[in-house]
Amino acid sequence: MRILKQILALASLLLALAAAPALAGQSVLNKSTTVRGDVIRLGDLFTNAGKYAGKTVAYTPQPGKRAIFDARWLYRVARGHGLDWRPMSRLDQATVERDSLVIGREEITDYVLAALLDKGADPDMLVDLGNRRLRLYVPAESSATVAVEDTTYDQRTRRFTAILVAPADDPSAQRVRVSGKLHQMSEIPVLSRRVLKDEIITKRDIKWIRTRSDRLQKDTLTNIADLVGKTPKRGLRAGYPVRISQVRRPLLVTKGSLVTLVLRVPNMLLTAKGRALDNGSDGDTIRISNSQSNTIVEAVITGFNKVSVRPLNRIAMN
DSSP: OHHHHHHHHHHHHHHHHHHHHHHHHOOEEOSEEEEOSSEEEHHHHEESOGGGTTOEEEEOOOTTOEEEEEHHHHHHHHHHTTOSOOOSSTTOEEEEEEOEEEEOHHHHHHHHHHHHHTTTOOTTSEEEESOTTOOEEEETTSOOOOEEEEEEEETTTTEEEEEEEESTTOTTOEEEEEEEEEEOEEEEEEESSOBOTTOOOOGGGEEEEEEEGGGSOTTBOOOGGGTTTOEESSOBOTTSOOBGGGEEOOEEEOTTOEEEEEEEETTEEEEEEEEESSOEETTOEEEEEETTTOOEEEEEEEETTEEEEOGGGGGGGO
């Protein structure tokens, strides 16, 4: 039994060695590949393409595009060049992409704005392209530059059209027509962190952002002084414009709280205790009820739970 197992193992080894040269000579399909340059070579599609590996068999697709070669075409090419390859099924295919550089939308808008400056555009404006998904692809071996040609700009409507050429120094480069509009921008203070109700906003809580002027509400705060020292009526998120109606001065006196009434007259300072009938911030005039006499008087808030009574309301101190 042991001898039989050794014989079978030896036979398997001999079969593997006999098949090795054939396997080494077989070509394998590259199902997905990226090619640099204008042409696709046999070696891009197959490994072990032999002496014909450098043979041109097709043109590469445009930058940013892909070409798909089906099983029938691949078998015809392989057979025509003597490769030991055949498709496993009619679904076999090879996908080839052109090695490309991507010029994004932000970079494109910079080129467009530079061209529009010669037409009287404001350099602080925002370029809004009609195609928000616009991307330009150029061959990886070329320069990632854009030329803007045939530019038109209407200063009244702020609308423009232009032709983009990329790469800029290539006579055969792709040409893309674009259109859009320029928007006036505003720089406004916003919160740099989430601020909760009754928290006091400080300078450290504020950052500046640029945003489209036509998207701001009429009561949007644009001065940092209108934010510092205020508190949100409700929690506010970071990075969003803040409206006047969303903040207020901090409450120094709350309705129902005990306060100290202060009356200043020449050569005399009188104090008494009272209960606030209203909420109020620094400088607000609120109603106070004297705790002893229940007299109601109006007083000006001067500090935390502290109010000042006018001399005419002296009776309220008694």
